[in-house]
Amino acid sequence: xxxxxxxxxxxxxxxxxxxxxxxxxxxxxxxxxxxxxxxxxxxxxxxxxxxxxxxxxxxxxxxxxxxxxxxxxxxxxxxxxxxxxxxxxxxxxxxxxxxxxxxxxxxxxxxxxxxxxxxxxxxxxxxxxxxxxxxxxxxxxxxxxxxxxxxxxxxxxxxxxxxxxxxxxxxxxxxxxxxxxxxxxxxxxxxxxxxxxxxxxxxxxxxxxxxxxxxxxxxxxxxxxxxxxxxxxxxxxxxxxxxxxxxxxxxxxxxxxxxxxxxxxxxxxxxxxxxxxxxxxxxxxxxxxxxxxxxxxxxxxxxxxxxxxxxxxxxxxxxxxxxx
Numbered sequence: 211x212x213x214x215x216x217x218x219x220x221x222x223x224x225x226x227x228x229x230x231x232x233x234x235x236x237x238x239x240x241x242x243x244x245x246x247x248x249x250x251x252x253x254x255x256x257x258x259x260x261x262x263x264x265x266x267x268x269x270x271x272x273x274x275x276x277x278x279x280x281x282x283x284x285x286x287x288x289x290x291x292x293x294x295x296x297x298x299x300x301x302x303x304x305x306x307x308x309x310x311x312x313x314x315x316x317x318x319x320x321x322x323x324x325x326x327x328x329x330x331x332x333x334x335x336x337x338x339x340x341x342x343x344x345x346x347x348x349x350x351x352x353x354x355x356x357x358x359x360x361x362x363x364x365x366x367x368x369x370x371x372x373x374x375x376x377x378x379x380x381x382x383x384x385x386x387x388x389x390x391x392x393x394x395x396x397x398x399x400x401x402x403x404x405x406x407x408x409x410x411x412x413x414x415x416x417x418x419x420x421x422x423x424x425x426x427x428x429x430x431x432x433x434x435x436x437x438x439x440x441x442x443x444x445x446x447x448x449x450x451x452x453x454x455x456x457x458x459x460x461x462x463x464x465x466x467x468x469x470x471x472x473x474x475x476x477x478x479x480x481x482x483x484x485x486x487x488x489x490x491x492x493x494x495x496x497x498x499x500x501x502x503x504x505x506x507x508x509x510x511x512x513x514x515x516x517x518x519x520x521x522x523x524x525x526x527x528x529x530x531x532x533x534x
Contacts, residue, residue: 227267230260266509269516270341277378278344283447284335288325289352289371296325298355298370301504303333306349306374308506315339320430320440328361334428334444336379343378348515350376351477358483367483377447386446394418395438400429417441424448478511480504493518 234256241249273279284306288299310317315337322333337346352373359368380386397412414429415437426448428440479489480500488503489496493514497503503511 227260227264230256234260262509265513269513269520270344273341273344275344275347276384277380277450278347279341280343280381281336281338281379282343282346283320283377283379283444284337284346284349285332285373285375285377286330286335287332287373287375288330289373291370293325293327293329293361294359294368294370295372296327296329296331297361298329298353299331299333299372300325300329301355302353302372302374303330303335305504305506305508306337306346307335309508310335310337310339310342310506312506313339313345315342318430320428320444336440338379343376345512345516346376347378348512348519349374349477352475354476354479356479356481356483377444377451379443380446380450384450386449388419388442388445388449392420394420397434400432413437415441417445419445419449422449422452424452490514 234253238250238253241247241253286299286303286306288295307317316339318336318338320334320336323331325331352371355370355372357368357370358365362368378384394417396416396418398414398416399412400414411432411434413432413434414427415434416425416427417438418425424445426441426444428437428444430440431437476491479491480503481487481489482500485498486500487496487498488500488511490511493511495511495514497510499507
């Protein structure tokens, strides 16, 4: 989208908000004159919704990174812990998919590997829509789940870890040069449900960037060439994100390393037992409606972290022990 089109869309959004605000105010005035309490309550709900929408638009206006308006790749990886972590990774995958659907973003499954008993070991999504990367860029990190294990007959409390990593889809406005002599390209058969769905050709592609040891893979298409193109797009995105990370690390050394998917670099804790609470360990924001959050209602956490970044305060990941 051109800068002019983006500006025009922004102005149209502001006009719509103003019109809705005026309508709500007029409706409340009329309802107060008639003593219609139910209409007043509904109008007040609309006002709260408008406040949230206005806050979102305010944040979007501050997206200044060259890739903020781009689509995004989202990777989910299960931590150590077998079935428990695999199940938690699938829950995270669903949470982000539902969040994207709420924002009318298109979600494409690029790659995944199922766990042996349940859940997934890893998955890669491509989330397409204006400002997708801008919204998701602060979601990279380790997510911790505390719950009564559904896989343990003794009903013991269990802590699981999974990570989410976000990369912008690099478009023609961002120049990333890749030397093909530094790539190792492997092909293999795509996994499937069996029967007629099994792919009998080596259409899946895995590319390793030798200087950085970055690995990307795609099996979402039946065409090997299309899967290779998708891999190259993901590789460019990861290399771009790597450069951004180097710049960030120079300013914030405490976030210089991506550690093991465990206690290090946690960004959020999801506690389902003995109480229910989701806490962002960087901003301190907490909510108790865990069911809604796991169903994709995570805008409040994104807004808080983005506000922190926009204000110049930055985000830091802190160690939290299991008892907290």
